[in-house]
Amino acid sequence: MPRVVVPATSANLGPGFDVLGLCFDLSNTFTYSIESDFQCTGFSSEYDMDHNLVIKSYKTIFALLSQDPIPIHLHAQCEIPISRGLGSSSSCIIAGCVIANEVLNHPFTKEEIAKFATTIEGHPDNVIPCLFGGLVASKFNDNHLFTVSYPISTKLHFLVLIPDFELETATAREILKPEISRIDAISNIQNTLLLLEGLRTGNEALIHEGINDTIHVPYRKTLIEDYDILKHIVYKHGGIGFTISGAGPTCLAIFTNEIPIDDINIELVTCAHHWKIMEMFINMNGTRIEV
Ligand SMILES: Nc1ncnc2c1ncn2[C@@H]1O[C@H](COP(=O)(O)OP(=O)(O)OP(=O)(O)O)[C@@H](O)[C@H]1O
Numbered sequence: 001m002p003r004v005v006v007p008a009t010s011a012n013l014g015p016g017f018d019v020l021g022l023c024f025d026l027s028n029t030f031t032y033s034i035e036s037d038f039q040c041t042g043f044s045s046e047y048d049m050d051h052n053l054v055i056k057s058y059k060t061i062f063a064l065l066s067q068d069p070i071p072i073h074l075h076a077q078c079e080i081p082i083s084r085g086l087g088s089s090s091s092c093i094i095a096g097c098v099i100a101n102e103v104l105n106h107p108f109t110k111e112e113i114a115k116f117a118t119t120i121e122g123h124p125d126n127v128i129p130c131l132f133g134g135l136v137a138s139k140f141n142d143n144h145l146f147t148v149s150y151p152i153s154t155k156l157h158f159l160v161l162i163p164d165f166e167l168e169t170a171t172a173r174e175i176l177k178p179e180i181s182r183i184d185a186i187s188n189i190q191n192t193l194l195l196l197e198g199l200r201t202g203n204e205a206l207i208h209e210g211i212n213d214t215i216h217v218p219y220r221k222t223l224i225e226d227y228d229i230l231k232h233i234v235y236k237h238g239g240i241g242f243t244i245s246g247a248g249p250t251c252l253a254i255f256t257n258e259i260p261i262d263d264i265n266i267e268l269v270t271c272a273h274h275w276k277i278m279e280m281f282i283n284m285n286g287t288r289i290e291v
């Protein structure tokens with residue numbers, strides 16, 4: 001049966017709020033077949049047919065063509081934790097759009113799919129690296145999508161720290177201030193440029209300074225009780241950068257040395273929540289279609 005393999009992503013990378021995103025080698029796999037009715041399996045019960053983001057996105061593509069959706073049986077095998085800041089919603093949106101395009105025999109280009117997915121998600125920073133892979137900056141304005149891929153030094157290692165609680169992106173956006181000061185805007189522009197050069201070269205000082213954000217992390221960290229202690233543990237064990245992954249609550253850490261997973265794990269017992277840590281490898285290819 002045909003399937004799409006849709007990767008996890010970490011958005012923002014600190015200062016690149018709603019702009020930067022990085023694609024990881026952890027995926028949801030959606031198998032589908034054309035049938036006479038719609039059926040979903042492999043999803044938890046709360047995401048039944050009426051509340052399923054893959055099916056909703058699938059139907060959106062048909063609606064764009066003013067066509068009735070062709071029923072499919074959809075089966076999910078999910079590795080991406082839900083509402084944790086690793087792009088689970090984007091993986092569903094991309095899956096629905098890509099499967100619809102396959103079933104319809106490719107009426108849309110990949111770039112058009114990227115635009116539709118961005119419209120459904122509301123911002124491009126997860127869906128674009130999810131579709132194309134790698135480290136990407138993107139802007140969607142007036143139906144124009146601009147994407148720039150950036151290189152990443154092979155010296156770098158990425159660690160995600162995933163807690164035992166969820167945080168919906170909508171909630172994590174509600175607490176942000178509607179306006180930002182000039183000084184914070186300047187700081188984020190500076191840091192984004194430093195960070196991208198640091199990620200390209202593996203320069204530790206540039207990453208350490210450049211990953212700092214002033215427009216979302218200071219507010220969102222109040223929703224992540226262990227944020228400061230996790231940051232302390234990561235830096236104590238050689239981390240060169242630490243921030244929230246996406247809207248959180250997962251945190252992202254960057255290392256230039258091999259990640260001392262066991263040493264970090266031992267220290268995590270001091271946290272209020274249970275944290276699972278995983279080294280993540282960069283996925284440069286994005287979403288894969290296997291027909
Ligand atoms: N495996 C899944 N099965 C069904 N629905 C899912 C699945 N993964 C994500 N979703 C949908 O996406 C929503 C979670 O999206 P949300 O934006 O809160 O988190 P996220 O995408 O994981 O985080 P972030 O955007 O910060 O990376 C769920 O409420 C559900 O609607």
Ligand SMILES: N[C@@H](CCO)C(=O)O
Nearest residue numbers: 011017018169246247
């Ligand atoms: N840029 C988004 C990513 C999560 O969807 C945010 O931080 O809210």
